[in-house]
Amino acid sequence: MTAELPAAPGDTVGRPAAPRGRRDWVGRLLRNPMAVACMVFLLATVLFGLAGPWLAPHPPGATQLDAVNARPFTPGHLLGGDGSGRDILSRLMWGTQRTLFACVIILCSAVIVGVPAGLVAGYRGGAADSLINWVSDLVMTLPGIVLLIALYTLTGPNLVLAMAVFGVLVAPSYVRLVRGVVLGVRSELYVDAAKAVGLSDARIIGRHILWAVRAPVIIQSSFVLGAGIAIQAAVDFLGLGDPSKASWGVMLQESFANIYTNGWSVVWPATLITWTSLALVLLGNALRDALQVGASRHTLPRRARQRLAALLAEKAGAELAEEAATERPERAAAGEALLSVRGVRVAYPSTDGSAAEVVQGVDLDVRKGEIRGLVGESGSGKTQTACSVLGLLSPQALVGGSVVFDGEDLIADPAAQARARGRRIAYIPQEPMTNLDPCFTVGAQLVYGLRAVRRLGRQEARHELLALLARVGIKEPEHVFGLYPHEISGGMAQRVLICGAIAADPDLIIADEPTTALDVRVQAEVLDLLRELRDERGLGMILVTHNFGVVADLCDAVSVMRDGRIVESGDVRTVLRDPRHPYTQELLSSTRVVDLAEVATDG
Numbered sequence: 193m194t195a196e197l198p199a200a201p202g203d204t205v206g207r208p209a210a211p212r213g214r215r216d217w218v219g220r221l222l223r224n225p226m227a228v229a230c231m232v233f234l235l236a237t238v239l240f241g242l243a244g245p246w247l248a249p250h251p252p253g254a255t256q257l258d259a260v261n262a263r264p265f266t267p268g269h270l271l272g273g274d275g276s277g278r279d280i281l282s283r284l285m286w287g288t289q290r291t292l293f294a295c296v297i298i299l300c301s302a303v304i305v306g307v308p309a310g311l312v313a314g315y316r317g318g319a320a321d322s323l324i325n326w327v328s329d330l331v332m333t334l335p336g337i338v339l340l341i342a343l344y345t346l347t348g349p350n351l352v353l354a355m356a357v358f359g360v361l362v363a364p365s366y367v368r369l370v371r372g373v374v375l376g377v378r379s380e381l382y383v384d385a386a387k388a389v390g391l392s393d394a395r396i397i398g399r400h401i402l403w404a405v406r407a408p409v410i411i412q413s414s415f416v417l418g419a420g421i422a423i424q425a426a427v428d429f430l431g432l433g434d435p436s437k438a439s440w441g442v443m444l445q446e447s448f449a450n451i452y453t454n455g456w457s458v459v460w461p462a463t464l465i466t467w468t469s470l471a472l473v474l475l476g477n478a479l480r481d482a483l484q485v486g487a488s489r490h491t492l493p494r495r496a497r498q499r500l501a502a503l504l505a506e507k508a509g510a511e512l513a514e515e516a517a518t519e520r521p522e523r524a525a526a527g528e529a530l531l532s533v534r535g536v537r538v539a540y541p542s543t544d545g546s547a548a549e550v551v552q553g554v555d556l557d558v559r560k561g562e563i564r565g566l567v568g569e570s571g572s573g574k575t576q577t578a579c580s581v582l583g584l585l586s587p588q589a590l591v592g593g594s595v596v597f598d599g600e601d602l603i604a605d606p607a608a609q610a611r612a613r614g615r616r617i618a619y620i621p622q623e624p625m626t627n628l629d630p631c632f633t634v635g636a637q638l639v640y641g642l643r644a645v646r647r648l649g650r651q652e653a654r655h656e657l658l659a660l661l662a663r664v665g666i667k668e669p670e671h672v673f674g675l676y677p678h679e680i681s682g683g684m685a686q687r688v689l690i691c692g693a694i695a696a697d698p699d700l701i702i703a704d705e706p707t708t709a710l711d712v713r714v715q716a717e718v719l720d721l722l723r724e725l726r727d728e729r730g731l732g733m734i735l736v737t738h739n740f741g742v743v744a745d746l747c748d749a750v751s752v753m754r755d756g757r758i759v760e761s762g763d764v765r766t767v768l769r770d771p772r773h774p775y776t777q778e779l780l781s782s783t784r785v786v787d788l789a790e791v792a793t794d795g
């Protein structure tokens with residue numbers, strides 16, 4: 193769940209955030225002034241061409257003696273006349289039609305050939321993939337212009353054929369693009385699910401895969417159209433087109449012949465070629481930003497980002513001041529806290545200058561030797577809160593509020609945060625397997641990690657880590673040290689990561705759903721291990737979870753999160769026995785645990 197930053201007078205930050213749904217890409221495109229300008233220009237160009245038969249003042253081939261090399265604004269010839277006495281405006285209108293038609297042919301043949309070939313290569317793989325790649329590489333090596341000259345000698349000037357051939361030469365760019373996307377999508381779980389329910393390959397491609405490739409194909413098409421303008425102009429300019437029909441390329445070629453007597457005649461087709469190609473390329477960029485939301489987030493101008501960050505910091509600051517004025521039991525204990533999180537806010541900016549807040553003023557404390565559960569449904573902001581402590585948020589994130597650890601505000605001082613991360617504040621991730629590099633042995637990764645944060649010799653680090661591996665319950669640590677991640681189980685991988693986290697002897701551990709990917713028996717063992725480590729080392733711990741059973745089993749205190757806010761916080765027994773907030777009650781009632789309150793009491 194997200195919320196918007198409030199409006200600032202005269203600023204854009206208060207506008208509603210750009211809708212995030214895929215279908216909103218048109219809205220995002222229309223909010224981009226550059227895209228709108230390009231679309232208006234291109235639409236005007238198309239209308240200019242289409243209107244030729246009705247609005248052109250003269251037929252394209254009609255010659256008049258008084259129009260020979262006439263200057264612009266000559267009566268009856270707004271843009272002047274060419275060397276043969278033809279009206280430039282009329283020829284431009286007719287030529288626009290022909291040039292755009294040529295581009296559409298290039299685009300259609302490239303898409304018709306390239307997209308299906310890319311789909312088949314990516315989806316079928318094997319021999320089909322090899323063959324299509326081989327053909328596509330071969331086509332890319334063919335010299336286009338030489339091929340067109342050969343074609344010209346065989347067929348004479350034939351625009352449709354020439355452009356269709358060029359389209360085929362451009363098709364490999366689609367093959368590669370589509371194949372790459374399909375390779376990524378093919379192994380997605382929803383594609384497997386579609387196969388499992390018996391959908392045919394054709395239906396899977398039509399329903400799921402084609403949808404995934406539509407955005408890159410649309411973006412690429414914009415660039416291909418831009419290139420098409422240049423290709424068509426070049427073909428006509430070289431004399432490989434039909435000189436009897438007006439097009440931008442033909443006009444450019446003719447005007448070049450008398451550039452010294454009538455320079456203006458070069459300006460008009462050259463301007464249209466340049467501007468149209470440029471508009472298509474810029475529109476392609478804008479489409480990419482609109483269709484690929486992730487990319488668009490990066491494109492927020494620096495000043496707009498700074499304004500949003502300042503607003504967020506101001507909002508968090510105002511809240512902190514307000515809080516300081518009110519007495520809260522949680523705050524009373526803050527003095528003795530190992531970690532004190534106050535008014536933390538995390539927001540993600542959109543290109544339209546608004547920002548969505550995914551964490552909205554979170555307060556929590558962790559004391560030495562205390563395990564605090566951070567619990568809530570998926571998307572409530574638990575991980576974002578944990579990552580704001582560690583400074584592991586994505587670079588686009590705007591962060592406000594304070595995270596005081598050992599007297600230093602980690603948000604205000606990123607250098608202090610970097611010093612603490614991995615040394616004094618360690619992290620245990622959710623997916624043990626994906627957090628180990630498959631290319632290196634377990635031992636190599638542990639040694640590397642430990643030596644990055646502590647000055648130890650290789651042998652010394654190895655010695656320490658072997659002892660720690662044994663401590664976290666790994667039998668035959670020497671053997672495991674030399675194994676690659678794929679050779680160990682999920683439970684062992686999680687123990688390895690716990691070993692890596694405690695190796696630096698941290699004061700605080702942030703464990704993000706450390707047992708989610710494990711089976712029930714291993715889950716219990718890992719939870720026991722975390723408890724023992726806390727007892728032995730007096731560690732503070734934030735345990736991110738959506739499981740109240742885990743909270744009841746392990747935690748001393750709990751904070752319940754919903755929609756980026758803490759809705760209830762307190763001692764585990766109290767919260768489990770007597771939940772005050774309806775959301776906590778709802779979460780508890782949906783947690784199938786025998787008797788959480790009892791477990792907590794026993795624990």
Ligand SMILES: Nc1ncnc2c1ncn2[C@@H]1O[C@H](COP(=O)(O)OP(=O)(O)OP(=O)(O)O)[C@@H](O)[C@H]1O
Binds near residue numbers: 550574575
């Ligand atoms: N890079 C990002 N850009 C924009 N929004 C993001 C980004 N990362 C996370 N979010 C959003 O922040 C919200 C909170 O995400 P978070 O990962 O903290 O949830 P969570 O409570 O940890 O959920 P889960 O239990 O599923 O991990 C979600 O709505 C998510 O879509």
